[in-house]
Amino acid sequence: MSRVVERxxxxxxxxxxxxxxxARRVAAFMALTLASAGCAAQGAPALAARGGxxxxxxxxxxxxxxxxxxxxxxxxxxAAAEPIFREAESLxxxxxxxxxxxxxxxxxxxxxxxxxxxxxxxxxxxxxxxRLRAGVAAAYAALVDAPAxxxxxQRPRALLALAxxxxxxxxxxxxxxxxxxxxxxxxxxxxxxxxxxALADLAFAAGRLDEAVSACDAxxxxxxxxxxxxxxxxxxxxxxxxxxxxxxxDGAMRALRAIVQLGPARAGSLEATIDEAAERELVELYAAxxxxxxxxxxxxxxxxxxxxxxxxxxxxxAARRGxxxxxxxxxx
Numbered sequence: 001m002s003r004v005v006e007r008x009x010x011x012x013x014x015x016x017x018x019x020x021x022x023a024r025r026v027a028a029f030m031a032l033t034l035a036s037a038g039c040a041a042q043g044a045p046a047l048a049a050r051g052g053x054x055x056x057x058x059x060x061x062x063x064x065x066x067x068x069x070x071x072x073x074x075x076x077x078x079a080a081a082e083p084i085f086r087e088a089e090s091l092x093x094x095x096x097x098x099x100x101x102x103x104x105x106x107x108x109x110x111x112x113x114x115x116x117x118x119x120x121x122x123x124x125x126x127x128x129x130x131r132l133r134a135g136v137a138a139a140y141a142a143l144v145d146a147p148a149x150x151x152x153x154q155r156p157r158a159l160l161a162l163a164x165x166x167x168x169x170x171x172x173x174x175x176x177x178x179x180x181x182x183x184x185x186x187x188x189x190x191x192x193x194x195x196x197x198a199l200a201d202l203a204f205a206a207g208r209l210d211e212a213v214s215a216c217d218a219x220x221x222x223x224x225x226x227x228x229x230x231x232x233x234x235x236x237x238x239x240x241x242x243x244x245x246x247x248x249x250d251g252a253m254r255a256l257r258a259i260v261q262l263g264p265a266r267a268g269s270l271e272a273t274i275d276e277a278a279e280r281e282l283v284e285l286y287a288a289x290x291x292x293x294x295x296x297x298x299x300x301x302x303x304x305x306x307x308x309x310x311x312x313x314x315x316x317x318a319a320r321r322g323x324x325x326x327x328x329x330x331x332x
Contacts, residue, residue, distance in 0.1 A: 073153035081143050081152035088139035092161060095132040098125050130169075137165040144178075156182060156189035163198060176202050183218070193224040193232075200235050204242075212239040226262045230271045233259045234278065241285075249289050253298075256282040260302045260310070283310055287317040 265271030
C-alpha cells in the first residue's frame with residue numbers, strides 16, 4: 001500500500017491506542033500467515049535461467065502447444081513460473097515476519113524496555129532482513145526477466161513485488177523503472193493501477209507534484225476498487241494542495257469529495273482512516289477557500305449520507321468566523 005497515504009492519513013487521524021494495538025496484532029498475524037503459506041522451491045532461479053522448462057518433463061518430449069487465457073497469460077509459461085513465484089513469495093513472507101519483529105523491538109525501545117540485548121537483537125534482525133530482501137528481489141527478478149516467462153500470469157504480481165522490494169532497499173530509481181515496466185507491459189492487469197499509485201507515491205516523496213497528480217489520474221482511469229481509488233484520490237489531493245493556486249485547491253477539494261462519495265470503508269482499515277481525514281480536510285479547505293454561496297451545491301455532490309453533515313460543519317465555521325470577538329478576548 002502507498003507509504004504517502006499511510007503517513008498522511010495516520011498523521012491526520014488521531015487513532016486511539018486500542019486501535020493501534022489491534023492493527024499491530026492483525027499485521028503480525030497476516031505476516032505469519034503469509035510466511036507459512038509460502039513453499040520454497042530450491043533451484044527455481046536456475047529454472048528461469050534455463051527458460052522455464054518443466055523439470056519433470058522428459059528430455060526429448062515435444063513442447064506443449066501454448067494455451068492462453070482471456071487475459072493473455074500463457075498456461076505453459078504460468079506453470080513454469082509457479083515454483084519460482086512460490087519461492088519468491090516464501091522469502092517475502094519471511095521478510096515480512098522480520099519486519100513485524102523489528103516493529104515489536106521498536107515498541108519496546110520506545111517504552112524503555114529494550115536494553116543492550118534488544119540492540120543486539122535488532123542488529124541481527126536488520127542483517128537478516130537485508131539478506132532476505134536481496135533474495136526476494138533476486139527471486140522475483142528471475143521470473144520477470146526470463147524471456148520464456150513473459151506471458152506468465154504471475155509476472156505482473158512479481159513485477160509489483162520486485163518494485164516494492166527495491167523501494168524497501170532504498171533503490172527508488174530501480175523501483176520506479178520496474179513500476180513503469182509493469183504499467184507499460186501489462187496495462188490491462190489489476191496490478192497496473194497499483195503501479196501507477198506507487199509511482200505517484202515516489203513522485204510525491206521527490207517533490208514532483210505534477211507527476212504525482214498525473215500518476216494518480218492514471219491509477220483512477222481503470223476499474224480499480226474503492227480502496228485503491230481512495231488512496232489515489234488522497235495522494236492527489238495532497239499533491240494538488242502542494243501545487244497551490246485556485247484551480248489546484250478546487251481540484252484538491254473535488255478529490256476529497258470523491259473519497260466521501262465512495263462511502264465508508266471497513267472500520268479499522270487504512271481506508272477508514274482516509275475517510276476520516278478526507279471529511280475533516282474537506283471541511284477545513286472549503287471553509288478557508290470555497291465559495292459559500294455554492295456550498296450547498298458542492299456538498300450535494302458528496303452524497304446523501306455525508307453531504308448535509310459536512311455542509312452544516314462548513315456553515316457553522318462560517319458563522320463562527322462572522323461573529324464579533326468577545327470584548328474580554330485579547331486580540332492576537
